[in-house]
Amino acid sequence: MTKTNVDESAVPAIKNEAVEVENLHAEPKRDPDSLDSILRSEKCLQMGEYPFGYDFDLKSCYGVLDSGETREGEHDLKLEVLDGLLDEVDEVDDIHAANDLSTACTDFLWDIEYVEKVSEFSCPPREGSRFRNPPSESHSPGCSGSSNGANGVSDTSTATILESGCKNDLLENVAICELHIVSRSECGCHLPVQEQICLSSPDTRNLDDLDNDEHCIIVNGMSSDEKEKNFGASISQKRLRKPTRRFIEEFSKPKLIDVMEIQNIPTGASKDKYLKVESCKEHQVRVVADQGEGPLSGTGTLTSHETRPRRGRPKKFTPVLDLLSEDELSDFDDEHVNLGRRSKTVADRRKHQRMWTLSEVLKLVDGVSQYGVGRWTDIKRLFFASSAYRTPVDLRDKWRNLLRACSLEKQKQKNGRKEIEDKLKHAVRPLPKSVLCRIRELATVHPYPKDRNTKLSRGSHVSPPTVSSTEVDLASPVARNVRRKKSS
DNA sequence: ATTAGGG
């Protein structure tokens, strides 16, 4: 009896999974036929009715997933177009946001269902007739028992969960569930995970030079083979409950760090994550609620679509809980969990870091040369319109850092001191000399507010009109009006 | 809402 029961709980999981995959990759409004039926069936699923067979759902889902060459090519087409437009619009973010929204609601319902299942785990299925599990279509390997289920999972997942210390017998079922949760996170349902795959590809330099937008394209451009593989895997995994994004983030962290270290990308704040995970051993239950608000993106460095909502400027709040995105839901949880200890550690603050690519720096330099220092909003509008991350403040911060780097370089040239050499060596990504040059020139034309006095005093006289850089001259009409704080 | 400055 127990056996059948497990099977049944697996079935809706699979269906749910499939639907989510669909949601993830097809922004609605195309192909009313299959999509509608899927959505409808999803709805029914939530209500506990299964008018369509398991068979049907799988087929339609696969059909959609294969959309590459079938009649549903429209989906891919649209995605491609979107990706192509990345430089102009931010729609991709919206898409993913939409997905989050749609899945969040489903998950809410699903959680309820899940609780039911667990609570009557040992009881014979009362509503068993609803679930059909045609052997012919069974894509789920070893769904017949808990141990089998665990075997179906990748080593990493298993290790991770063991690491998390799910030793409690009472939690055994939960543990199984979590195995699948984690495995799901590695199945490529979430784009960031897919990106890991991409990032492990050999050509690191290229990635570095690419814009993050371009990352996105790469990710979406994954060969259909890989896609199929991933989705196939995801569908075949039994999953009882979708993890919160925070959960995924925590437990996939080690992998991210591995990738980063291979690439020599400094992990920065990520180290804190380790500590956090460690501490979670003791408070398993808290794992879900107590994590940062970021999606699997983690240190945004590796993310493709990063929808990091900036804390400083919260967009309009939607009072209705059901309408909140998953991130916001997590935040909501956080509010309750954190009520007691509101203090935020440094680790919490610096969770989102996105490495500045060379092209971004160039854009920034261009922007400064055009607008001058201080009009960060304008620069953002003109040069970083496509990157939702990078707020004007970020630009300013980056510029500050660039200047710092330049001055460091200068010091090195002046007196080749060892300290400075070391500092430069440890610098994350030594900037090309040309860029450094431009920055230095701009620095003299548009001195950064704070350094203004020091620079002016030390450099005795700055010669404004003597700028060699061409684009600065081109932009000078604008730049000159800008923010020349009279040095009183 | 934007910017500067500090952490």
Next chain:
DNA sequence: CCCTAAT
């Protein structure tokens, strides 16, 4: 990168 104060 985040936060806060000032504008």
